[in-house]
Amino acid sequence: MENETDLDEERGPRGRRRFLVVAGVAVVAAVAVTGALGFGGGRDEGPKAPPRASSTVPVTRATLTERTSVDGALGYGPEIPLPVKATGTVTWLPVSGTTAERGDTLLRVDDRPTVLLYGALPMYRDLTLTPAAPEGDEAEGADEAEGSEESGKGAPPAAQGPVRGMDVMQFETNLAALGYTGFTVDETFTRGTAAAVERWQMSLGLPQTGSVGVGDVIYSAGRIRIGRSGVRLGAAVGEGALTYTGTTRKVVVNASASEASWAVHGAGVTIQLPDETRVKGRVASVGRQANEGEGSGGTDERAATVPVTVTIKDQKAVGKWESGPVTVEYVGRRAENVLTVPVAALVALAEGGHGLEKADGTFVAVKTGLFADGDVEVSGPAVREGLKVRIPE
Numbered sequence: 001m002e003n004e005t006d007l008d009e010e011r012g013p014r015g016r017r018r019f020l021v022v023a024g025v026a027v028v029a030a031v032a033v034t035g036a037l038g039f040g041g042g043r044d045e046g047p048k049a050p051p052r053a054s055s056t057v058p059v060t061r062a063t064l065t066e067r068t069s070v071d072g073a074l075g076y077g078p079e080i081p082l083p084v085k086a087t088g089t090v091t092w093l094p095v096s097g098t099t100a101e102r103g104d105t106l107l108r109v110d111d112r113p114t115v116l117l118y119g120a121l122p123m124y125r126d127l128t129l130t131p132a133a134p135e136g137d138e139a140e141g142a143d144e145a146e147g148s149e150e151s152g153k154g155a156p157p158a159a160q161g162p163v164r165g166m167d168v169m170q171f172e173t174n175l176a177a178l179g180y181t182g183f184t185v186d187e188t189f190t191r192g193t194a195a196a197v198e199r200w201q202m203s204l205g206l207p208q209t210g211s212v213g214v215g216d217v218i219y220s221a222g223r224i225r226i227g228r229s230g231v232r233l234g235a236a237v238g239e240g241a242l243t244y245t246g247t248t249r250k251v252v253v254n255a256s257a258s259e260a261s262w263a264v265h266g267a268g269v270t271i272q273l274p275d276e277t278r279v280k281g282r283v284a285s286v287g288r289q290a291n292e293g294e295g296s297g298g299t300d301e302r303a304a305t306v307p308v309t310v311t312i313k314d315q316k317a318v319g320k321w322e323s324g325p326v327t328v329e330y331v332g333r334r335a336e337n338v339l340t341v342p343v344a345a346l347v348a349l350a351e352g353g354h355g356l357e358k359a360d361g362t363f364v365a366v367k368t369g370l371f372a373d374g375d376v377e378v379s380g381p382a383v384r385e386g387l388k389v390r391i392p393e
Contacts, residue, residue, distance in 0.1 A: 056359050059387040062340050064372040066332040068262070072253040072310065074273070075323045076245035079227035082106065083122055084241045086114050086215030090233055094226045097322075099247055101223045103178050105204075109215065109237050113204055117174040119219040121167050128163060128211035129194050163189040170219070171212065175200060223247045249318050250311050251281060253328050257290045257304040262330045269310055272327040279317040281310040281328070335370040338377045339384075344391045346376060354378075359388040 088110035100106060105113040164187050172185045172193055180200045183192030194210035201208045227243035251271055255263055267283045287307040310328060312318055341356065346368070349355045355363045356378070369377030 055391050055393075056388045057342060057345060057391060059339050059341055059356075059378070059383060059385055059389060061337060061385050062375070063337060064335045064340060064370045064375060064377055066334070066370060066372045067329050068332045069272075069327050069329045070253055070255060072251040072271070072326050072328045073323070074249060074251050074271075074318075074321060074326045076225055076247070077250055077252070077309075079243035079245055081230075081240045082218055082242045082244055084109075084114065084215070084218065084237055084239070085123065086110075086112070086213075086237055088112075088237060090231050090235055090237050090241065093229050093231075093233060093242065096226055096228055098226050099223055100226060100244075102174060106218055106226075107237075107242055112206065112216070114215060115204070115217055116224070117171070117217050117219050118177075118222060119170040119174065120221065121170050122219060123214055123217045124167065125163075126211060126213050127168060127171055127189050129189060129191065168193075171217070220244070248311070248315055249322065250284070250309055251326055251328060253308040253310065254291070254305040255308045257306050260286065260306050260308065262332065263306070263308040267330065270329045271310065271312065272329065273318065273321055274324045274326065275319075275321075277317070277319065279312055279314060281312050283308060284311040285309045333370055335372075335377050338369065339379060340375045341378055341389060342391060343371065343374055343376045345389050347392060356383070356387075356389040357392070359390060 084107070086109040090107060090109060091111045092105075092108035094100065094106065100116050102116060102118050104116050106116050107114050166187060168189045169185060169187045172183065172189075175181075175193070175196050176183075176185055178200065180196040182196050183190055197212060198208040198210045201210075224244040225247045227245055229242050230240035231237060231242075253263075263283050263286045265283055265286065269281045269283065271279050271281045273279065285308075290304040290306050292304060345356055346354050346366075347357060347363070349363065349365060353365055354368055355365045357363050364380060364382040366378040366380040366383055369379065371377075
């Protein structure tokens with residue numbers, strides 16, 4: 001009868017390697033019995049032992065896989081401050097944990113909404129038909145006017161062109177996606193764009209100016225989940241007023257830097273949730289900078305770690321869990337197409353090493369390889385697939 005247990009081997013910070021092997025007491029007992037019989041002499045086969053009751057199993061050919069478990073943390077990822085550029089007093093904040101998408105209000109400053117749009121470029125200037133004159137132009141124009149009066153010659157002011165740029169195209173793409181059209185989506189802020197902005201401002205309850213202020217919009221790559229707020233209602237808005245995360249749950253593992261070879265982009269892993277439900281995941285990213293890890297074994301020694309992010313495609317499988325400790329299991333070593341027997345079939349030979357007892361009571365010496373899932377890789381001149389071996393009782 002097999003007696004299996006989990007043998008944990010420390011594998012760096014919060015890591016452990018699972019080998020399903022026969023309990024140490026049972027192995028020692030089997031080894032002691034065989035050693036006492038004194039079969040040895042350096043031969044592949046030994047003399048017959050007195051017959052005794054035991055089960056027999058065949059030597060099989062299979063693939064053994066070593067699986068290693070490490071600790072991780074489930075969540076939505078780190079909270080990132082939203083680049084709020086509005087100025088004034090915070091008059092409304094969203095509830096933490098809610099999801100915002102294109103066109104939603106993120107917060108209100110002086111009762112004016114700051115709206116979420118999608119894009120890679122940040123909002124860095126006002127968008128309007130008439131761009132603001134750069135600082136110093138007014139004074140320069142006055143000096144020119146004074147000079148022209150002295151010389152008796154005047155020059156007409158230089159005409160300012162429309163606002164152009166990729167940020168205009170990004171904004172117009174969002175405006176059209178929200179249903180406000182009547183213009184060509186390009187790099188130029190035109191009268192058609194301004195007219196669409198006025199209709200958008202009307203829906204937001206804002207004065208219909210046709211211009212978009214730098215604090216009116218915040219861009220993100222897509223839908224976001226609202227994090228913690230760094231200000232209270234009635235306080236002045238500033239950096240860190242509001243944070244956000246992605247909308248999909250993921251797992252972050254602080255893997256030992258010396259044992260992170262498993263963390264390859266796209267590698268499959270299995271995640272065990274707090275309720276022991278198992279879901280599939282894939283390595284999405286591996287940090288390039290090692291961090292100082294936590295001391296292990298009650299010592300002050302700290303092993304370096306690297307952050308490994310694991311994504312979960314089936315978000316429904318995660319269920320109600322939004323955060324918490326999880327276990328990530330990955331495949332370590334693998335032995336393909338090898339001869340295997342249950343670990344319980346191994347016996348120790350008097351001359352050293354391991355062996356197997358055949359059905360006729362004779363013993364053959366074997367060399368052991370990978371241990372995994374209660375089986376062990378064996379090899380030797382006298383070992384073949386299908387050979388019947390005994391499991392000592």
